[in-house]
Amino acid sequence: MVDAAALATPAAAAPAASSLSVSDLHAWYGESHVLHGMAFEVPKGQVVTLLGRNGAGKTTTLRSIMGVMNKRKGSIRFEGRETIKLPSRAIARAGIGYCPEERGIFASLSVEENLMLPPVVRPGGMSRDTIFELFPNLKERLSSGGTKMSGGEQQMLAIARILRSGASLLLLDEPTEGLAPVIVQQIGRTISRLKAEGYTIVLVEQNFRFAATLADRHYVVEGGRVVDTFLNADLQSNIDKLHAYLGV
Amino acid sequence: MHTFLGIPTQVLFGQLTLGLINGAFYALLSLGLAVIFGLLNIVNFSHGALYMMGAFAGYILLQVFGVNYWGALVLAPLIVGAFGIVIERTMMARLYRLDPIYGLLLTFGLALIIQGLFRNSYGVSGLPYAAPPIFRAPLQLGFMVLPAYRAWVIVASLVVCLATWFTIEKTSLGATLRAATENPVMVSAFGINVPRLVTLTYGFGVALAALAGVLAAPIYSVNPNMGADIIIVVFAVVVIGGMGSILGSVITGFALGLCEGLTKVVYPQASSTVIFVIMIAVLMVKPNGLFGRAA
């Protein structure tokens, strides 16, 4: 006889090594059908990128994973558990942290209030001290208004505040967009540090040179689905193809 | 007799105190409206009816259950707040995705129904509610004599308004509330239960109205129309202060009460319209109100 309890455990429901597993994901903005069967895997502890041109559906994919798309279908399994039907707050509480493209810093909250806003959902989140060690600028600006800081500082705040919560999977949507090279480098160092600490990361990037310094695997998104994938180690041999995909 | 600009000081201070008392109620009620509007984006037209329910809850608690004023001050806001929560969960929650006009129609309709029900049961003549004995002796302030209960109302209202302001501006609960006002989707994506926050906020705003109702019971007689009478002025206060501004609604509430009191002294004929004149003047200069942010 099959043991029902064993079947219900996450380990039985998905390969243990997978943090996130997306398959046949469809999503709509109103009537407009934007994702057409997105599918990709994110192994635990790895950094995976979604590369693709403007409008390919990268942001929409992250929004679907986070549960903030009103209309979505298909399957999104996080640590073996199906989340496609869960409300956004339950997905966050399962342990996914989201840093949106527009950063989502609250203007009516101070830097400190922004930082402390996300509740701790699981043990093992970063301490304030570690966060200030990673982002020394924030410590100096705790009482300023959230949106009174520079774009780079706001980006750091947007990343910093999801580290306290104990989330194990981070969704980072174009964290380097529009930032100066030194800031991009600092964010790059932060992401590799997070990876070293065991975080699993889905990174949306237009700048694949930046992505190549961090990622284990790349997925190329086009027209709302994944059209190609390769390991970071194979990036050089795929560089021409990638140029064609991204139109650079 | 002392005079100030030709006005007997007794008269002047008397009217200013009356103005402050009215202002205390304007502040409490417009504060609740501002809190609700901030998060729910709904103009709560049933606010006056809920204020009236608070006064009646106090009256019924005393007459039927023998609960005194102090008990009513705690219980009436809880009871009416719970009623508000039921309304929010069963009716208003269905309207958030629709045009705000639906929320306005619902709360307006509810106000008419609640008032009608109370008018049916209690008629329109006022019911007396005695101030607690501790407030019998008036305060001798030297320059004037102040009925102790009125002093209590001003102090209690100030304390509640300031505590509310403090909670919203200075605590982590308040930060969550402000964040949810600004971007509820993002707040949900952090794992916070925004619908529950909305429900509790509405319940709190309603409880503030009920508290004002109990405070008002010994001053104005308890009657089904008391909410409809005051709420028109309160809406003008909210428009002048700026929709959704917490501190703005409190300051404007007290200031306009004082303006009314002053007008009673210098030009009594205008005392019931002065707030609306100010409203028009403010709207011409600052369409978002004195403390309002641009929409």
Ligand SMILES: Nc1ncnc2c1ncn2[C@@H]1O[C@H](COP(=O)(O)OP(=O)(O)OP(=O)(O)O)[C@@H](O)[C@H]1O
């Ligand atoms: N709020 C919206 N309403 C309707 N359509 C939208 C909305 N947001 C995005 N879209 C459309 O959905 C498609 C995918 O957009 P998405 O933002 O996911 O792309 P992206 O890959 O993140 O692009 P970018 O690199 O510019 O950020 C695009 O065609 C876009 O026009």
Ligand SMILES: [Mg+2]
């Ligand atoms: Mg995008």
